[in-house]
Amino acid sequence: MRRPPRRIVVLLTVTLLLSAGGFAAGWFKPTETTVTKLAPGIFFRKTQTKPQFIGCNQGWVVFKDFVLVIDANFPNQAEEVTKLIKQQTDKPIRYVFDTHYHGDHADGNMIYTAQGATAIASENSRQLFETKGIAGFRKSQQEKPAEYGSLKYEQPSLLFPRKMVIDDGTQRVELIHFGHAHTAGDAVAWLPEHGILFSGDACVNGAFNYTGDSDTESWIGVLTEMQKLPIKKIAPGHGEATDKSLLATQKRYFVELREAIQAAINDGKTLEQIKKSISLPFYEQWTGVDVKERTENIEFVYGELTKK
Numbered sequence: 675m676r677r678p679p680r681r682i683v684v685l686l687t688v689t690l691l692l693s694a695g696g697f698a699a700g701w702f703k704p705t706e707t708t709v710t711k712l713a714p715g716i717f718f719r720k721t722q723t724k725p726q727f728i729g730c731n732q733g734w735v736v737f738k739d740f741v742l743v744i745d746a747n748f749p750n751q752a753e754e755v756t757k758l759i760k761q762q763t764d765k766p767i768r769y770v771f772d773t774h775y776h777g778d779h780a781d782g783n784m785i786y787t788a789q790g791a792t793a794i795a796s797e798n799s800r801q802l803f804e805t806k807g808i809a810g811f812r813k814s815q816q817e818k819p820a821e822y823g824s825l826k827y828e829q830p831s832l833l834f835p836r837k838m839v840i841d842d843g844t845q846r847v848e849l850i851h852f853g854h855a856h857t858a859g860d861a862v863a864w865l866p867e868h869g870i871l872f873s874g875d876a877c878v879n880g881a882f883n884y885t886g887d888s889d890t891e892s893w894i895g896v897l898t899e900m901q902k903l904p905i906k907k908i909a910p911g912h913g914e915a916t917d918k919s920l921l922a923t924q925k926r927y928f929v930e931l932r933e934a935i936q937a938a939i940n941d942g943k944t945l946e947q948i949k950k951s952i953s954l955p956f957y958e959q960w961t962g963v964d965v966k967e968r969t970e971n972i973e974f975v976y977g978e979l980t981k982k
């Protein structure tokens with residue numbers, strides 16, 4: 675076969691990319707790491723996710739005498755955040771709050787505790803840190819020796835059952851565990867004076883949901899509870915900060931995913947058939963990703979709905 679002239683090949687390629695919808699949805703566009711001041715002394719660092727995933731989003735709150743960091747992130751990102759904070763203030767980092775045990779949120783704890791900070795998490799995440807958390811850390815230590823090297827795993831030492839308040843009269847942060855969502859030990863940071871919610875992975879903005887440690891029915895309930903807060907701004911664990919409507923969007927995903935899979939099960943479809951036929955146009959509109967690509971989510975929810 676004769677090769678078509680080069681210009682036509684280029685045109686074809688561009689057309690194919692555009693028609694895939696990915697360009698319009700931003701799928702090919704690299705994202706940037708940005709730091710935004712959400713309110714006086716309250717900062718949100720949105721981390722790059724494309725082309726390379728470098729970790730979770732983070733926040734920090736500057737109190738009168740100290741700083742509280744929200745989500746430790748990976749060790750190398752914890753170093754970056756420490757540098758950013760040191761550029762802003764001489765105040766010590768006294769607390770690092772892990773919204774949950776996953777490595778991209780908590781593996782960098784030791785970077786903060788080495789500076790004298792205390793790592794905080796919900797009591798319900800203790801067991802997860804002690805088992806899956808440390809196992810994941812050891813795996814990363816083998817896979818990323820340059821970053822993890824000889825670092826020692828540091829679990830949170832300050833655990834709270836449902837709620838812990840840090841308030842010095844200048845800033846107020848409420849750490850709240852609402853129940854089993856993304857993990858059994860999820861907690862969020864709520865700043866009532868500003869209506870800002872740092873939601874961790876209980877609510878993310880984009881195709882970032884991992885369900886492996888979740889209970890999606892309970893997760894929907896947790897999101898409903900969060901919707902009762904007078905939220906003005908959500909700083910999610912992954913993706914762009916936005917307004918309260920993100921809670922409804924995140925909830926809609928799990929409601930529709932469960933409904934679609936349940937309906938298919940009722941029709942006698944197998945998991946393999948469901949993976950090929952499932953369609954949630956709203957999800958693609960929200961994330962730019964076809965739900966069929968979210969195999970982990972589909973398999974997990976199928977397992978939830980079929981287990982006796």
Ligand SMILES: [Zn+2]
Pocket residue numbers: 774776779856875884
């Ligand atoms: Zn997570």
